[in-house]
Amino acid sequence: MIELRDLTKRYGRQVAVDGLSFRVQPGVVTGFLGPNGSGKSTTMRMILGLDAPDHGQALINGVRYADLPRPLTAVGALLDAGAFHPGRSARAHLSALAASNDLPGSRVEQVLRTVGLSDVAGRRAGTYSLGMRQRLGVAVALLGDPGVLLLDEPVNGLDPEGIRWIRDLLRGLAAEGRTVFVSSHLIAEMALTADRLIVIGRGRLLAETTVAELAAVDDSLEDAFFRLTASATDYHGTEAA
């Protein structure tokens, strides 16, 4: 489980994340929705200990990321596809990560199979297409067999086959009982992938709901998204008091 308690982050006078509190439960895909610049990536970076909050806490299974004894076995993340050494093969990259994190080497071939890269795992990652790099990023996230997964805009730039692949994978991982938290600014895509939705705007919580609840209230999911985010789309953020 992921839990945020009054999580807040300022950049200068701008408040990027503004007192966010919510829980992300296991067993379902939870979509993290908001317009561009609403604070999704900053929130995910704080959950992963990559940015320090100015106030509040982000907890994974009840503890801060920094206090997890073996982080990769608790949480896997896909933040930025393409963050690989271009001259290294996918297999070499995963093997190095497994060795340095004390994970069994057998996981490398398992995750390569899961993401469909077994046949090309000896090729340099620098020759991979965007879709292949995204699959390698997912393989890294899965390497420690974590119970919690965070993915920031995983379908960005993918073709329809890649999008469907990610969608099916995430739903399968949630069905295994994992906590799956995935950000997007596209409600139509989220509606096909997520069960629950957390909607933010200007760093603030706008709604915690389900796709079914939203669909029942508005004419379309797009209308629902615009209604929820109408007052939060000037992209300028808010000023600190």
Ligand SMILES: Nc1ncnc2c1ncn2[C@@H]1O[C@H](COP(=O)(O)OP(=O)(O)OP(=O)(O)O)[C@@H](O)[C@H]1O
């Ligand atoms: N390192 C930084 N320095 C200054 N401002 C930042 C920094 N990182 C993010 N911000 C600002 O914080 C706000 C939230 O940005 P963030 O990237 O978290 O939003 P997002 O919802 O992920 O957006 P997108 O959908 O466009 O990726 C934005 O106004 C952004 O300009």
